[in-house]
Amino acid sequence: MTFRGDYAQGQGGNVRTSSGSGRGGGGVSPGAMAILPMLLRGGGGGTVILILLAVLYFSGALDGLLGGGSNSQSQSESQGDYSLEHCNEQGSSNTYDDCRAAATFGSAQQIWSEVLPAQANVEFEPADMVLFRNDVTTGCGYATSDTGPFYCPRDTTAYLDVSFFEQLGQLGGANGPLTQEYVTAHEYGHHIQHLEGTLGLSDYKNPGQDSAAVAIELQADCYAGIWAKHAAEQGVLEPITDEQLEQALQTARSIGDDNIQRRSGGDVDPDAWTHGSSEQRMEAFNSGYNSGQMAACDTLNRGVYN
Numbered sequence: 001m002t003f004r005g006d007y008a009q010g011q012g013g014n015v016r017t018s019s020g021s022g023r024g025g026g027g028v029s030p031g032a033m034a035i036l037p038m039l040l041r042g043g044g045g046g047t048v049i050l051i052l053l054a055v056l057y058f059s060g061a062l063d064g065l066l067g068g069g070s071n072s073q074s075q076s077e078s079q080g081d082y083s084l085e086h087c088n089e090q091g092s093s094n095t096y097d098d099c100r101a102a103a104t105f106g107s108a109q110q111i112w113s114e115v116l117p118a119q120a121n122v123e124f125e126p127a128d129m130v131l132f133r134n135d136v137t138t139g140c141g142y143a144t145s146d147t148g149p150f151y152c153p154r155d156t157t158a159y160l161d162v163s164f165f166e167q168l169g170q171l172g173g174a175n176g177p178l179t180q181e182y183v184t185a186h187e188y189g190h191h192i193q194h195l196e197g198t199l200g201l202s203d204y205k206n207p208g209q210d211s212a213a214v215a216i217e218l219q220a221d222c223y224a225g226i227w228a229k230h231a232a233e234q235g236v237l238e239p240i241t242d243e244q245l246e247q248a249l250q251t252a253r254s255i256g257d258d259n260i261q262r263r264s265g266g267d268v269d270p271d272a273w274t275h276g277s278s279e280q281r282m283e284a285f286n287s288g289y290n291s292g293q294m295a296a297c298d299t300l301n302r303g304v305y306n
Contacts, residue, residue: 002177003093003103007269014109014126015102019082020134048191058151069303082133097180098131098162104227105158107237108188111230114171116192119306120292127191128157136161149183151190153199156189176247178240182224182285189223190216198300209270209277215299217275218284222297233292244287249282256281 041086087099094100105127113124129211130136136145139155149160165180193199193216202216228248256278258268275281287296295305 003100004235004238005290014128015084015105016128017082017084017098018130018132018136020132020136022267029051084131084259094177099185100180101131101162102129103185105188108185108227108232111227111234112188112192115166115226115230115294116195120196120304121306122195125156125195127151127188129153130157130159132159132161133163134161149187151187151194153190153194156191158184158191160184160187176244178228178244178248179250182226182248183263185224185227186220188227192223193219198302201300204274205271207274209273211273212300213274214276214280219297219299221276221281221284222288222299223294225285225290226292226294226297227288229289229292248285248288287305 022117082096084102087102089095092099093103109126113126116122116124130138133145135142136159137143138152138159139157140150140152143150144161145163147159147161148164149158151158160183165183181259190199201212203211204213207213212281228237228240232240257273257275258270258277261268261272270277276284284297285300290296293305298305
């Protein structure tokens with residue numbers, strides 16, 4: 001799924017960069033360590049990093065800690081030797097992974113500034129995004145690239161090490177443009193939940209197929225679908241092809257809890273789920289994409305949407 005023209009140029013939406021905190025790369029963040037016992041219930045230690053990446057892929061361990069930028073104008077900043085200067089090149093949003101993420105974030109910022117007040121009667125406040133390499137210090141603590149993409153409510157910032165896109169194949173997912181946009185849009189969905197006041201309901205210490213954790217993650221998948229629907233309709237994106245949609249659904253399928261448990265060598269245990277099954281995650285994205293309505297994403301059964 002490609003951006004029309006050069007959407008990324010000047011429209012990154014409060015995006016800055018980091019080359020690392022200086023504490024060194026590798027390792028697992030404190031938030032990740034907190035859920036390792038739950039992960040180990042599913043299978044062998046030889047696949048712990050793979051499982052960890054998959055479970056944390058869409059903010060699993062850090063969502064419950066999660067705070068917006070000042071405006072929707074791009075504020076790209078560089079630290080060390082990593083910057084987004086290349087995102088000023090012609091066609092960069094369709095060429096570079098980090099520029100595509102920045103463009104997606106800027107698009108989500110604009111779309112949700114309209115959708116959230118209209119459909120939920122909630123005042124919109126923008127978020128920030130940090131694209132980092134190796135490791136980063138956040139409002140929710142220290143994190144490494146092993147943590148995967150996550151949203152921190154304490155500084156209302158989404159964090160993404162773009163090298164994660166290269167690891168999607170290990171999870172059985174695709175790495176096409178729509179898949180990458182799906183990752184970013186999902187994290188922005190957690191910001192919307194933070195503004196709604198529901199993000200804190202997620203409790204990963206009490207998992208299960210009917211848990212609040214699963215409901216929150218499925219809603220963020222659905223919100224990602226809403227972004228895709230509106231971005232295509234507004235002409236920000238070229239029309240989404242069936243192949244691109246299938247790539248996104250393939251990724252949703254690959255990070256379902258049941259698939260992760262199978263890949264770990266363990267049995268499928270719905271009582272340990274924190275993100276939902278493969279089928280649930282696909283259905284959630286499709287619900288948002290087909291409707292464009294927050295009411296179709298009411299996994300918490302609040303009944304508050306217009």
